Amino acid sequence: xxxxxxxxxxxxxxxxxxxxxxxxxxxxxxxxxxxxxxxxxxxxxxxxxxxxxxxxxxxxxxxxxxxxxxxxxxxxxxxxxxxxxxxxxxxxxxxxxxxxxxxxxxxxxxxxxxxxxxxxxxxxxxxxxxxxxxxxxxxxxxxxxxxxxxxxxxxxxxxxxxxxxxxxxxxxxxxxxxxxxxxxxxxxxxxxxxxxxxxxxxxxxxxxxxxxxxxxxxxxxxxxxxxxxxxxxxxxxxxxxxxxxxxxxxxxxx
Amino acid sequence: xxxxxxxxxxxxxxxxxxxxxxxxxxxxxxxxxxxxxxxxxxxxxxxxxxxxxxxxxxxxxxxxxxxxxxxxxxxxxxxxxxxxxxxxxxxxxxxxxxxxxxxxxxxxxxxxxxxxxxxxxxxxxxxxxxxxxxxxxxxxxxxxxxxxxxxxxxxxxxxxxxxxxxx
Numbered sequence: 001x002x003x004x005x006x007x008x009x010x011x012x013x014x015x016x017x018x019x020x021x022x023x024x025x026x027x028x029x030x031x032x033x034x035x036x037x038x039x040x041x042x043x044x045x046x047x048x049x050x051x052x053x054x055x056x057x058x059x060x061x062x063x064x065x066x067x068x069x070x071x072x073x074x075x076x077x078x079x080x081x082x083x084x085x086x087x088x089x090x091x092x093x094x095x096x097x098x099x100x101x102x103x104x105x106x107x108x109x110x111x112x113x114x115x116x117x118x119x120x121x122x123x124x125x126x127x128x129x130x131x132x133x134x135x136x137x138x139x140x141x142x143x144x145x146x147x148x149x150x151x152x153x154x155x156x157x158x159x160x161x162x163x164x165x166x167x168x169x170x171x172x173x174x175x176x177x178x179x180x181x182x183x184x185x186x187x188x189x190x191x192x193x194x195x196x197x198x199x200x201x202x203x204x205x206x207x208x209x210x211x212x213x214x215x216x217x218x219x220x221x222x223x224x225x226x227x228x229x230x231x232x233x234x235x236x237x238x239x240x241x242x243x244x245x246x247x248x249x250x251x252x253x254x
Numbered sequence: 255x256x257x258x259x260x261x262x263x264x265x266x267x268x269x270x271x272x273x274x275x276x277x278x279x280x281x282x283x284x285x286x287x288x289x290x291x292x293x294x295x296x297x298x299x300x301x302x303x304x305x306x307x308x309x310x311x312x313x314x315x316x317x318x319x320x321x322x323x324x325x326x327x328x329x330x331x332x333x334x335x336x337x338x339x340x341x342x343x344x345x346x347x348x349x350x351x352x353x354x355x356x357x358x359x360x361x362x363x364x365x366x367x368x369x370x371x372x373x374x375x376x377x378x379x380x381x382x383x384x385x386x387x388x389x390x391x392x393x394x395x396x397x398x399x400x401x402x403x404x405x406x407x408x409x410x411x412x413x414x415x416x417x418x419x420x421x
Contacts, residue, residue, distance in 0.1 A: 028278070028336075028340075029336075030336070033334070033336075082277075082278045082279070083278070083279045084275075084278045084279055084280040084281070084284075084333075084336075084337045084340075085279050085280065085281050086279075087334060087336075087337060088280075088281055088284070088332075088333035088334055088337050089281075091333070091334045092332060092333070119279050120276050120279060124276065125276050125277060128272060128273045128276045129273040129274075129276065129277055130273075131269050131272075131273055132269060132270040132271075132272065132273020132274060132277075132345075133270075133273070134269075135265075135266035135267070135268075135269040135270035135273070135345070136266075136270050136345065136349060138263070138266040139263055139266050139267060139270065139296070139345060140349060140350050199350070199353065199354075200350070202353070203349050203350050203352075203353030203354075204349050204350075207347065207349045208273070208274075208277070210344065210347055210349070212274065212340055212341075212343075212344045212347065213278065213340055215389060215393065216336075216339075216340050216343070216392070216393045216396065218393075219389075219390065219393030219394065219397070220393065220396075220397055223394075223397060223401075241352075245356045248353075248356065249356075249360065252360075
């Protein structure tokens, strides 16, 4: 039954499944979600999928119901960048594939469309994240002046992070630069403004860098039994926190 | 009793979550739910702490509320629950405690004055443990709905049945 046509289809299906898995991994999905999504799509085509999922590489084997081997391949993931639009788009697509019996070509087109969807414009992101920083400061008990300072600090910090990422620095270094910039602005500005050092502004100015997605995914991976990925994600979050702390330390010493 | 400053915090919890939502590039249709969820979760934490309940437990309750709301909004707005839940819990991250812990660690690794060492050590450990447990409460609280309904996907959860398990 392994005709030439089927063979080609399986290869295409395997390639798109690996592509979908890699996209989910870099967009910030937990390991169980990646496994469920790939299994769901493979099932709708009548295949069993077995996979090995790690942060940097995905490995996939496709079998049919008689356990005839069909496809086996590896794919390396691109650098991580959280993108929940892709995450929700792929999740929605995987159900459509199952319920509406999509073809491989349709999946390919949908994935291409999802990847090409526009991000929020840079200035909107900068302003809203700045406001988020100011809100953090307010929640922690800061005054209006503190909030203003944190807005400026967060805005500049995120700007520096985007610029250094564009220049191709190591991602942890980018976080260090951003943390240094934000805390360097927040510290002295508050000191000059009100005559005393306010910990609220200084501490909340770097909160836009906190590794929320790695830490929460780390926890969900751990309790779902994907301990290895959980540990790696946790370690990643820990290094990010360390880079933030180093940045603050540098600006405190100056 | 001064309720207004407490309620006002809801606005800021929501705004902080929106900032992170945009940073994570969430779909536009999920922004309003994220705001509402972060405000509700944050306010429940603040209210509980107002009644002298431990910050860790209060955070857990807030995160659990966000977890349940994320399932509901996932059905209404057609996006996976983490897309709502992760930006919404981030405003509850214990930034000030983490900062104090870091400051304490710096003091401890610097010049050690035996008279103040114990004091700084106990404060640093206290802050550090709070950070750790609050982070676990956040992640655990968000996971509660899927754990107690024992489903692999939020799509399998029937909304009506949540909270009314019949034997």
